Every structure is written in structure tokens, then in C-alpha cells.
Amino acid sequence: MTESTSTVSMAGTAPTKGGGRRKLSLPVILLIIAGGLLLFSLVRILSGANDLTSVGQVSGALQLAVPIGLAGLGGLWAERAGVINIGLEGMMILGTWFGAWAGYQWGPWTGVLMGIAGGALGGLLHAIVTVTFKVNHIVSGVAVTILATGLTRYLSNFTFAEAAGGSSKQSPRIDRIDRITIPGLSDWLGEIQAKHWFFVSDLAGVLGGLVTNLSWLTVVAILLVPATWWILWRTSFGLRLRSCGENPVAAESLGVNVYKYKYIAVIVSGGLAGLGGAFLAIVSTGIYQEGQTGGRGYIGLAAMIFGNWMPGGMALGAGLFGFTDSLKLRGGAENVHAMLLLLAILLVIAAVWQLYKKKYVPALVSAVVAGLLYTWYALTDELPSQFVDAAPYVATLLVLALSAQRLRMPKANGMPYRKGQGK
Template identity: 85%
Template sequence: MSTGTVTKPSAAPKGGGRRKLTLPWIMLIVAAGLLLFSLVRAVSGANDLTSVGQVSGALKLAVPIGLAGLGGLWAERAGVVNIGLEGMMVLGTWFGAWAGYQWGPWVGVLVGLLGGALGGLLHAIITVTFNVNHIVSGVAINILAVGFTQYLSNFTFAEAEGGSSKQSPRVDQIYEITVPGLSEWLTDLQGKHWFFISDLAGILGGLVTNLSLLTLVALLLVPATWWLLWRTAFGLRLRSCGENPVAAESLGVNVYKYKYIAVTASGALAGLGGAFLAIVSTGIYQEGQTGGRGYIGLAAMIFGNWMPGGMALGAGLFGFTDSLKLRGGAENVHALLLLVALLLVIAALWQLYKKKYVAGALSAFFGVGFFLWYVLTDEVPSQFVDAAPYITTLLVLALSAQRLRMPKADGLPYRKGQGK
């Protein structure tokens, strides 16, 4: 009997497939992107586009999205679709605030993480053990989490001093780090509005100014996930459950165990994102404060092609567009019209170079449309500013759909011993 197992991903055929991006290429792409941002800022006069405050705010908004996306990556790499990330974030916000105002913010972080893990464990029981459709289970958890937290708030926060049935008492803030000297210097350099140099200073300044310790932990979880899933035997076994569970079982891998671990960890990461929202972002639990970030985290994971680095870039993009409406939103979003126009023109030139004339013509047409919109107007409607993060989500997913490859067994039902 042939097992048909493959322990390592097969190499791409010569002359075909996509080449892996090396570090020099990634740095070159980042530098080109920063140059484009600097050009847009200089032309539009939207100097807050890459300011220290803008970058710091974007990072704070990106972290919950990134943690949810990281949670989705863990689950889907093991073959379980986790639409329930939003509900697990809701559990994280409630449990984080409930424990945080009583016993301190770090206890709140831990309990929020555990709250999300319970949601992940429930999802694992429903999908792995009982083989219920993953989407149905995720939607049910989202609905259950909202109703459950509303019920709990009625006899916990409503009875607490400074709380109500829709919000918790205030939670003490986690210590924030500002690198003395360096932060002030970068802020001054950014304020000079020099081409490229000030933009680079603004980005670096946002990373060393008012940086919460929990933000630092969240950032470290990205390379830690990459190392654990792609550089250890544990990670290889877990990913094999999402690619070919029958082959993994034939090699002695306990597929159920790894799926349970992955989905529970997925819930814990989403719960950590919820605790971050309640403790770091606002310092308070409020009903409905997740605002769909669990779904956006799932979109960031898909944009990143089920890889931690790409997911982090997607979360950063969504966090940045979300932060625009908080700091001079109309002016900054109006400047982004020029950025979108330039990106579409570049895309059109690339498509024409690849002899994809229809796609190139469409990109050029929309690029001209966005440029005319920028030139002929001075601001954008406030509704467009509010919708910018969600429009960005849809555009990014639509444009990146052709290059995506999800785990082969993602979302497929599996029964122990089905390959025998």
C-alpha cells in the first residue's frame, strides 16, 4: 500500500511558479513604497500622512487586527477555517476588562487570552470532534459571544462603580516605552518635512514613541509564529494537518491533537487582540468595540497568503487606513487618491509589460479616474473617510486573489482513520 506522503513542500519547477522574495528585494520594495508615500506627501501637502503621531496611531490600531490574523493563520494552517475570530475577540475584550479593572492590566491580558482560548476550544470541539461545517460553527460562536458578554455585563459591570450594562470601569494602562532623546530627535526631523528623510524619521519615530509593552509582545509574536510553524518539527506536523491530514496520520501524526492545539491557540491570539482593544487602545470595555476587526484580521491573513510576514503587512495597511480618520482624516484620505492613482498607473505599466492588455487598460482607466478625482476636488465626503478601511480591505483582497494559495485541506472534513 502506497502512503503517497511528502514531508517537505516540493520545489517550484524551473521557469515556473513564483520566486521567493529575499530580504534585499523586500527592503527594496519597502524603500520604493516609502518613496511613493513621500512623493504623495510632498505634492499633496498632507504632512501628517507619515508623521510620528500617525504611525504610532496606526500601529495601535493594527495590533488587534494583526493578532486576529495571526490567530486565523494558526487555525487554517491546521486545516480549520476560523470565521469565529470576531466572537473570540469579543470574549477577549470582556474578560480582559473584567479581570483588568479588578486585579490589574496584566491579569486582564492573561484572562482575556484565556477567554479567547475558550472560544477557540469550543470551535475545535464543534468542528474537529463533531465535524460540523466550519463556517456554521464560526458564525454561531460570533453570535454566542455577543449575547454571552451582554448577559454577563448586566450583573457585573452594571453593579460596579464607574460601569454600566454596556461598558466596564476604567482599566489601568500598561506601561508605555518612549526612547528618550531618539524619539524627540526623530520627531523634530519629521517636522522639517524633508523629502524621504522626514518620512523615514516619522515611521521610525512612531516605533519608539509611546510604545506599549503589550504592543512589543504582539510584534514579537509574528517572528515567533514563523519560527515555530516553519522551523520546528511541531510546526511541520501542524501544517501537514492542513495540507494532507490522511498522509500525516499515516506517518503517526495525531491529527486531532494538532488541530485542537492550533484552533485553541487561534482563539487565544484573537482573545489577546480583544484584550489589547480594551486595555491598551481604550482602557475600557464597550459593547461592540471590536467593530469587525476579527473579520479584517481574517482578510489580512488572506492578503498575506497564509504567511506571518504578509499578514503583518496586511494588518499594517488596514491599521494605517483606519488611523487616517482619527488625524485630519479628510485631508489624508484625499491625498491617498493620488497614491491610488499612481499605484494603478504602475500596475497598468506592469500589466502591459506582461502583455496583459485588457488588465493594463482597465488599471490605466481607473488610475486616470482617481487622478481626476484628486485634481478636481479639495476633499472627500466624510462617509468615504469612515469607509476607507473597509474599502481598502475589499480592494486588497480583489487585487491579490490571483496569487493566493490556501492550505489544501483547509475547511475540509476529516475523520480519524479515513485513509485506511
Template identity: 75%
Template sequence: MLVVAGVLFLVAAVRVITGAHGITSVGQTSTALRLAVPIGLAGLGGLWAERAGVINIGLEGMMILGTWFGAWAGVQWGPWTGVLVGILGGALGGLLHAIATVTFGVNHIVSGVAINILAVGATRYLSSFTFADMEGGTSKQSPPIESIGRITVPWLSDALDTLNDKHWFLVSDVAGLAGGLVTNLSLLTVVAVALIPFSRWALWHTAFGLRLRSCGENPSAAETLGVNVYKYKYIAVVISGGFAGLGGVFLAEVASNIYQEGQTGGRGYIGLAAMIFGNWMPGGLALGAGLFGYTDSLNLRGGGQNVHALLLLLAILLVLATAWALYRRKYATGAVSAVTGLVLFVWYLSVDEVPSQFVSAAPYVATLLVLAMSAQRLRMPRANGRPYRKGEGT
């Protein structure tokens, strides 16, 4: 929470210095949340699988299955049926991954990549004789899906929007952040956000979660204590696919109201990056998804001006990172941070608006920078990705 408060203070200062008031507006926060949810759900799916010791590179393919099955059922039987069927579609991809990796011992990376390829081909084939035969659909997109419903807290939303328009230091920025959380909020967003504390509780505060995590840390020791390692790995990977499928449903039913080929746009991979940034913890994962969603939203709202302000923010953060690295006597890391920060600061001073190509690439550049800066503190589950066979520890 201290880190979040510190970053919010810096963002408020950058907004005042640059005059880019859109970076903390209600609309910016609302858009960032909508873009962060599918990334967060994919990352949450990766978290469940990897806590049980199974690397899930196939999150992207499971999201694709979620978008297609969610849209297919949503068009015919309504949006909430689409949500359930989309989760099942993603879980089916998770089941295939579990069969390949847990039962047959296939390399986790190879299996995940195969599922990604299979999902693209399968959904393209299915669309050719389902959506193409529906009114308003084609072989590459579905007919429109009924809205899943949105909520707004009227009096609170109006008050926060008014306060945000005052452009007061920090106060208006907090109002913009809070306003985005109570304005035009999809019901599916509420469900997705609630899954973060639920996963924390289920994995760290229940006997089920302890057994599941033991399979990712030391499966041989877990086996000697009577834990059915195969069963827990299967459960974790199927749940992982279900979460990724829900992220795909969100893209089809909330982010837009149709299924389109290529709709996921690599969000499964970014979700995996958010999970790693969050150190395999739900809270850190949520922060990572929020960061990537926010940088992506800058591309959609305000474009060059907002990303230009982001250059100054990154330069300041890198200065702080340099000071911290020097304090811990990590001189090489400090030197890299200092040089990168100086380059960004000079770039900020030399231009008034960044090129559109960099605006589009900003989310991916932010992903690389954040992962590079956080790599020193990461610790994945000890047995993550290692093949396991029953009785090998006895």
C-alpha cells in the same frame, strides 16, 4: 523589503506633491501601529488555525470574548492578569470551534458564525450582572482599567521628531516611521509585534510546526507518518483563539481603558482579510495589518486632507499595477486597474477634500482593493476547510 522601500518612496513623493505632511508624521505612524496590532493579532490567530486546515470565521467572536474577559479580570486584579484571562477567554472560543469542527465535523463557516453570535449574546448577558454592579460601570461598558504601561526612548524619539518636522524628502518620512515605533509604545504592543517572528519560527523552523502545517496540506499523509491530526488541529485552533483574545485585550486595555459593547468593530474579519492578503504567511500578514491600520488612522488624524492624498497614491499604485499586468500579458486585469486608476486620479484633481463618508469607509475600500489586486498570487493550505476523519486515507 524592496516593496516596502518602494511604497515608502511613493508615499514621500505624494506627501511633497500634496503638502499633506501628516501622512508620514510620528503621530500618524504611532496611531497606525496601535490600530494595526489588534488586526494583526486576529490575523495571526487565523493563520495558526488555517495552517492546520481549520477555517476560523469565529475570530471576531473570540476577540469579543477577549475584550470582555480581559476587562473583567483587569478591573479586579490588574492589567496583566486581564491579559492572561483575556487570552484564556479567546482560547475558550477556539476550543468550542475545535470541538464543533474537528470532533463533530460541523461546517467551519457555520461554526465560526455561531461563535460570533454566541460571543455577542454571552458578553451582553455577563455585563448585565457584573459591570452594571461595579462603580463607574454600566451594562454596556466596564469601569476604567489601570494602564498597562508605555515606553518611549527619550533622546531617539526627540531626534526623530525633530527630523520629521523638517519635511525633507524621504529622510523625514523615514524619521516619522521610525519615530512612531519608539514613541509612547505600549508594552503589549511590543509583545504583539514579537509574536510575528515567533510564529514564523514556530511554524516553519520546528518539528512541531511541520507536523501542524502537514495537517493543513495533507492530513491523510500526515496520519500515515504517525502525526495525531486531531491533536494538532485542536492545538492550532485553541492557539488561534488565544491570539484573537489577546487582540481583544489590546482593544480594551491599550486602545482604550474600558470595555465597551461592540468594541471590536469587525476587526476580526479585517484580520482574516489581512491573513489572506499576506498569503497565509506571518510577514505578509504584518504588512496587510499595517496597511489596514494605516488607512484607518487616516480617518482619525487629518481626515479628508490625508485621504485626499491617499487618492493620488492609489492612482499611482494602480498605474504601476497596470504596467505589471500588461508585462505579464494579463490584459483584462490591466484594463480594470487602468480604469480604476484613472477614476481615482480624476477624482483627486476635481476635489480639494473628499467627503467625510468616504473617509470613514477608506479602510474597508482599501481592504477590497488590496484583496482584489492580490487574488491572483494566493495559495491557501490545500486541505483548508475540508472535513477530516481518522483512517480515511488508508
């Protein structure tokens, strides 16, 4: 048996019985997206929240989803090699600081590169502690985040605080990366969306958001999703890396340098998280501010888990979280109020499905919760501002709770490994 064939057998597709679900093919993903868009269109018509799928809403959601998606991609790289990366938040913090520090002095693209380097340094530290010294991955990740928070606060005191337009908690203004809008197509899609037709206008709003006011760094980030899939699932390098997360003992017996691949994966993981941090500082706000990551590293980790450790599913999860985050920025309470109706409809569908599967208790619970949500929606016109602000985090908890039963992480994920362990 050849090395590549054996590695495929260790890092192949997840089983479909007793601990995993089938990988989503492109047609299935497109059907899921189309079904979701139909539901959104129905909710928009019933609730009158016409901004729910507008060009501006989708464009804003995409911008908010990118840093979450980059953090999720970073987590995917590390965990596919068997290293849990709770430190994504800290690596994003390093990316924001280094990206802003270099960006305001030497330009935004230099800031992007330095943001990647800052996150990669955090990844290197996490790799040394977990891979070489076998420290618990969760403890190491939390320590990296605490260290990054303290380090950036300390560095800001004698860098940004002494710069014109800066302070100990924020950087001077950073030049923006150019944005692109496809002329003609963007206006045409915007006109169709403004007519508020069922489904057609919603589809136009989604497509319009993808071709309007788009940063070049957003384009790079989107392309990293298929690039990650191709590298990890279509190259011998990717097969060896994934084998380290599935069965490192067998991988080493075939000549794979497990330590090397784990180091590469965690450093790349940190670099991607750092890129997400640089995106926040340079594209989203144009300035570094202390605490601006706002837990997006953890939400990115949740998106990766929701996506079952696959790039496509992770991208869908990041899009979901970015969308819920954008609701409070455009239309605020009205849009989040409309989401109560969406949740009620989804729970009704879930109840019908559970009845079909003869799971009567879960079906009853889903139906009761759906009724309560619809009652809440029908008896109120808006939601408290505190609930609107908490919407992204509530969505994170709901998604993880609903998807947790059908997930399959890499078999050796989080397990310490010593060189020569299988001999």
C-alpha cells in the same frame, strides 16, 4: 524516508506555478517597504498632507494594527492546521470582555491573561464543533461569533452594570499598561520628520513611530510575528501542524495525531484573537464597550489572506489596514484625499506592468480607473465624511480583490477529516 523528511515534503514551500507565489524573503520585504515609503513620500510632497507619515500617524497606525495583526496570526495558526476560523471576531469579543472584567479588578496584566483565556475558550468550542463533530467551519465560526456577542451582553448586565463606573454596555476604567519612549532618539527622529524632507523625513517618521509612546503589550504582539514563523517553519512541531493542513491522511500515516494538532492550533488561534481583544480594551481604550471590536476579526482574516498565509505578509497587511484606519483619526479627510493620488499612481504602475506582460485589457482598465481617481483628486479638496469612515473597509476589499488571483491556501483547509480516513 524519515518522518521529519516526509512531513517537510507535505508541508513545504508553495509551488510557484499554477497556484502560488514565491515566499517573500527578508530583503524582498524590505525593498517593498522602501518602495512603498518612496511612493508615500512622493504623494506627501505633491499633496501637501505632511501628517501622512508623521510620528503620531505611524504610532497611531501601529496601535490600530496590533489587534488586527493578532487576529490575523490567530487565523494563520488555525488555517495552517486545516481549520477555517471565521469565528475570530467572536473570540476577540470574548477577549475584550474577559480582559476588561479581570483588568479593572486585578490589574491590566491579569486582564491580558484572562483575555487570552476567553479567546482560547472560544477556540476550544470551535475545535470541538469542527474537528470532533465535523460541522461546517463557516457555520461554526459564525455561531461562535453570535454566541460570544450574546454571552458578553448577558454577562455585562450583572457584572459591569453593578460596578462603580460601569453600565450594561461598558466596564469601569481599567489601569493602563506602561508605555515606553526611547529618550533622545525619539526627539531626534521627530525633529527630522518635522523638516518634511523627501524620503528622509518619512523614514524618520516611521522609525519615530516605532520608538515613541509604545505599550509593552505592543512589543509583545510584534514579537509574536517572528515567534510564530519560527515555531511553524523551523520546528518539528510546526512541520507536523502544517502537514495537518496540507495532507492529514499522509500525516496520520506517519504517526501524527491529526486531531491533537488541530485542537492545539485552533485553541492557540483563539488565544491570539483573545489577546487582540484584550489589547483593544486595555491598551487602545482603557475600557470595555459593547461592539468595540468593529469587525477587526474579519479584517485580521483578510490580512492573513493578503499575506498568503505567511506571518510576514500578514503583518504587512495588518499594517496597511491599521494605517488606513488611522487616517481618519489624524487629518481625516485631508489624508484620505491624498490617498486618492496614491491609488492613481499605483494603478498607473500596474497598467505599465500589465502592458509589459501583454495583458492589454487589464492595462486599459487600470489606466482608466487611475484617470478617474486622479480627476476626483484634482477637482476636490476633501472627501465626504462617510467615505473617510469607510476607508479601512474599502482598503480591505481592494487588497483582497487585487491579491486573490495569486493566493494559495493550505490544500486541506476547511475539509472535514475523520481519524483513520486513509486506511
